[in-house]
Amino acid sequence: MTAGSRPARVAVDIGGTFTDVAVEHGADLHTVKVLTTPRAPEEGVMNGIAAAMEAAGLSPADVGIIIHGTTLATNALIERKGAVTALVVTEGFRDSVEMAYENRFEQYDIYMERPAPLVPRHLRLPVRERLNNRGETLIELDEDSVRALVPTLQKYGVQALAIGLLHAYANPAHEIRVEQILKEALPDLWITRASEVCPEIREYERQSTACANAYVQPVMARYLTNLDKALRTTGYDCPLFLMMSGGGITTLETAIANPIRLVESGPAGGAILASHIAAECGLDEVVSFDMGGTTAKICLIDQGKPQSSRTFEVARVYRFMKGSGLPLRIPVIEMVEIGAGGGSIAAVDSLKRITVGPKSAGSEPGPACYDLGGTEPTVTDADVALGRIDPAGFAGGRVKMDPRKAETALARAVGAPLDLTPTLAAFGVSEIVDENMANAARVHAVERGKSLDSRAMVAFGGAAPLHAARLAEKVGVRRVVVPTGAGVGSAIGFLRAPIAYEVVRSRYMKLSAFDADEANTILAEMHDEAEAVVRRGAGDQPTAEVRTAFMRYVGQGHEITVDLPLRLLKAGDADEIRHAFDAAYTALYGRTIPNMDVEILSWTLTLGTAVDAPALATDTPPLPAPEPSGRRRLFDAATSDFVDVPVYRREALRPGAVIAGPAIVAEEQTTTVVTAAFDAHVNALGYLVLDRRPN
Structure with a gap:
């Protein structure tokens, strides 16, 4: 590192398919995508950091901070792969967490299933005590009833414990004493107090949040500790910070104590990036579109601030159905998330309809075109078949693609049942996933009293620039901004977040x-x-x-x-x-x-x-586009046929360069498809801006 220069900053985002890394050193930004390693996520993190640091020409001693976001807590809740957890409750309230809201979120489904509580009934353990809603003691804590729980906890091998006593948000004294007693008897037990993780009214949500925190805490603590150790062993002596769902970053110790606040940490980074870009470009109303390998996330941003909330549902039993998941009361950037990513699997249902997602091929085995054992067609396979992706340059060449495997999978699973050619099967898959995302965006906006047609779109994530123009056509958006490093947008967003x-x-x-x-x-x-x-x-x-x-x-x-x-x-x-x-x-x-x-x-x-407001981008005089690096056959939705289009390298486009659609702009981590409905130019910040042609 040059004497007097500022230390480098590293950001890492683990997704369901790819792990994204961004290294910022002064004005230089280096980004890398590597496949996620689900069985040992820290391996993918270390591989990605090593590749990015090599590209940047830096050593571990040059790094001043590492910021990390992960889906591990979310996945543990969805897949029910957390710790054996118990819940201590006030006597008489053992079933509150299972009674939930005492309503039917789907009135017309006689087979409706509620999400099972994270803690089974035999591990929901009552103790004798009672406070009123002002925190005044009605019944003193019976400490013998607390000590009597120890044999049960030992019998069932309980690893984590949540304490959720009635009205403890107003007075945590009884919860604190329960923790002290059980910690003395079982010092290795992970304990979460509801009065600490969620000191709010509403018993069900408070207990649900405390149970979720306890459930994922041993898993997250083990992972974060192993990652920190691996970083130290490799020579990184800088602090490790974690991205939280509310849009801020926090210390390793706080993340281990409150891992539930890491749920949706990756998407939060993307919303932070979109807010920063909106301010830079002078855009008051923005819809951020983050499409990765597993999911797509849509967030509304007004006056440079994303919509926020203190309620969130995870692991919904019914897709998109409010009330069918586990409620969490945590600070969260409000967005709609659907199973529509590059790895989302396409199929034909019993009514001869094309369906896409929410099941994903992930990174193992991945889409069929990865040639890693996957045989089911995905959105990425459709994009390859439609000419949107260069198989030789995908993910900077780190993932080799076989287009024939994509066409074979599409023909078998979609084309044959519907008597379609592989190309039309791919087009059908693409249209369905785009319409799914458009519908989710419309509903999300209407539910909040907002409109989409007056907004600009900020598109990032490995798959978003491929689909952004077509999605914009469907929802009426007239301007799309694809920032620099869009393929790893959430990781870059981490670098813009406050502590x-x-x-x-x-x-x-x-x-x-x-x-x-x-x-x-x-x-x-x-x-x-x-x-x-x-x-x-x-x-x-x-x-x-x-x-x-x-x-x-x-x-x-x-x-x-x-x-x-x-x-x-x-x-x-x-x-x-x-x-x-x-x-x-x-x-x-x-x-x-x-x-x-x-x-x-x-x-x-x-x-x-405090985060300084970014400077507004200045106007740049238009310049002719450079000579294209090549040409490619791209499927055109307007004509339902292939057209020959120019391919431009993103790094060769100078500010002011103007590109007429249809065209393709390729870069290492993603590709931007400029449809015939748009023209594009590069603004002063190097961002690619697509503007809708007048009708």
Whole structure:
């Protein structure tokens, strides 16, 4: 490393098919895609880092920070491959986690199945105690009833324990004492307190979140510890940070204590990248489109900020059906995720319809064209058959493709049942996956009172630039931005994320009886907790704070998020907070309800390192495109036939270069298809911008 230069920064994102690595050193960015190694994910991470560091010409001593996002926690929940877990509950509430919401999320399916709880009934263990909703003791904790649980925990080989006592969000004393007693008897037991991981009202969600955290904690702790050890052994002495689902990064210790916050960490990095690009390009309304090997993720971004939430469902039994999964109350960037990636498997159902996903070929065996043993056709096989992918240059040449295997798989599984040629079978697969994504985007936008046709699209991920133009045609988007390094977009997004942590507290308060002193006490405690986490990684870096409250009209069942002033509150602030609530409520529902009191149920505080706003891209005079590097036969959806199109290398395109569609822009980790409906140009930042031609 040159004397006086800043240390390099490394980001790694593990996906279901590929592991993406980005190395940033000064103004230089080097990216690599390698196949994920499911049986030992750290091997794929180390392989990817080694390849990227070699490309950058750097050594481990040159690296100042490594940021990592992983799907391991999500996969453990979906595949039910976590630890043997028990749940300690208040006597009389053993079945709350199984009763759930006591509703039917699918009313017309007489065979409807609920997701099974992570903890079976024989390991849901009651203890005698009781608090009221203000945290006052009604029945003292019976410590003998806690000690009596030890033989049961030993008998069933319990590795992890969640403690979810009634109203512990208001007073965690009983949960803390249960933890102390069981830790003394079983020092190797992993213990999660619901009052720590989810100190909010609503018993079912709180217990579900605590159980999920406990369930994945031994798996995640083992993986993260092994990865940290492998990095140290290889010479990386820099800190290892983890990307969280809410869009911030945190320390290894915090990630091991709260691994449930790593769910959706990869997609969160992608949303951070899209927000950064939107600000750079002066785009106020954006839809981010992240399509990788296993899934596609769509997120709405307004004024440079992605939509966020504190509720999330994982491992849904029914595809896209709200209520059919395990609820988690964690900070999360809100997006819709569907099983539509390059590895999504295509088939023909009993009604002679082409279906795509959610099952994926993953990295083992992978799509048929990988020639690694896969025989089922995938979206990637369709893209190869349609001329969108150069088989010789896929993933920088690290994955060799056999187009004949793709055509054979498509002909057998899709073409033969529908009497279609392999080409038309591939086109059918492509159209179905694009329509699936378009429909998911439409529904996601409508549910939030948003529209898509006024937005620009930011496309990234290995497969997104292949499908972005066609998806934009379907949903009415007129501009598509494909950033530099789009194939590893989520990893690059990690490099743009702040070190941050969010704290939440449930504390009931009506605005008509607003207590500024109590509110300030709550917020001060939350600030201290968040600062203790953030300072571990941020040191003395400046921080920024965001405060919100979850509020509703008295008697309503659900809350909306309202911003709070960033200062000490005073009694007169009740009116200001009420005005903010009215504005947020009107934005969602188009009206307010007169003469109704408003109540605060929960408070949130997010503290993070300050992130400078990116500079706006300047206009660049148009330049003629360079000579194409070659030509390729590309299937054109408008004519249902192949057309001969030019192929341009992304690295050969200078800012200002203009390309008329149809065309192909190839780079090491992905390929951008410019359809006949679009023209493209390269902006001052080197981003490829596709603009819809006037009708």
